[in-house]
Amino acid sequence: MPELPEVETVRRQLAGSLLAKRFAEVDQAEPAMLLDCAAEDVRAVLPGREIGSVGRLGKFLIVRLDGQAFLTLHLGMTGGLLVDPKDGPGPHTRFLFRLEDGRGRTTTLEFRDTRKFGRLHLTTGRPAPRLLALGPDAWQGSWDADYLEGRLRGRKIALKAFLLDQRHVSGIGNIYADEILWWAGLSPLRPSGSLSTEEVAALTEEIRRRLGEGVRLLGCTLQDFVDTAGEPGEFQDWLQAYGRQGQACARCGGTLVRVVIGGRGTAYCPGCQR
DSSP: OOOHHHHHHHHHHHHHHHTTOEEEEEEEEOGGGBSSSOHHHHHHHSTTOBEEEEEEETTEEEEEETTTEEEEEEOTTTEEEEESOTTOSOTTEEEEEEEEOSSSOEEEEEEEESSOOOEEEEEESSSOGGGGGSOSBTTTSSOOHHHHHHHHTTOOSBHHHHHHOTTTSBSOOHHHHHHHHHHHTOOTTSBGGGOOHHHHHHHHHHHHHHHHHHHHTTOOOSSSOOOTTSOOOSGGGGOSSTTOTTSBOTTTOOBOEEEEETTEEEEEOTTTOO
């Protein structure tokens, strides 16, 4: 699943290529991927609307249009947004939009998704209500170690599961959770409320740092993720924990192991993650 750095990569590229362009046509809209709106609504509302900004909260993209309309998108497990793809629409193209820049030049935007777990929500007045349930953005949100310590206090849930709960801070998924915990030297099995103030500070720092590094490296491509030009990210070349079970730990030389936490495969080093 695309996590915060992958979605931020896409956001930056969309902002660079689509700002101030207007929707001209909606050639394709997958009803099964729409939330609280119908394909007819999308086809009726979008044409003529200008893109004013492309924002993000956690793993959600928020496209603000004129007339107080908003498109809120989630890429799901295998979704991706492509701008002017060279191979054209394919069997996994679920949404197909055509935009114009006012000078007669057309841009094509495709939402492709193999498994159709991605979602698109068209609203007026404000972005999708489901965003209200999310915690602050894990990378750019206005939260700090004191906030995190307050959220952790008294909780018995495993630390990895805490990080994956988008109500605390939003945007961390399975890959980055493993990496954050490895760099912070914390076991994913630790009860969340057992962290000391110093450990919470270290966790806070690594959340910001690892997500920022993922953004710098244009995301992580292990299977499906590509940017809007169809190019893979590079963060996968620098993984220290995720998917490395059975291999030597780069810090202590011990062997990384795999456990399942909250139904999610998790790799960590029992030797140096305490």
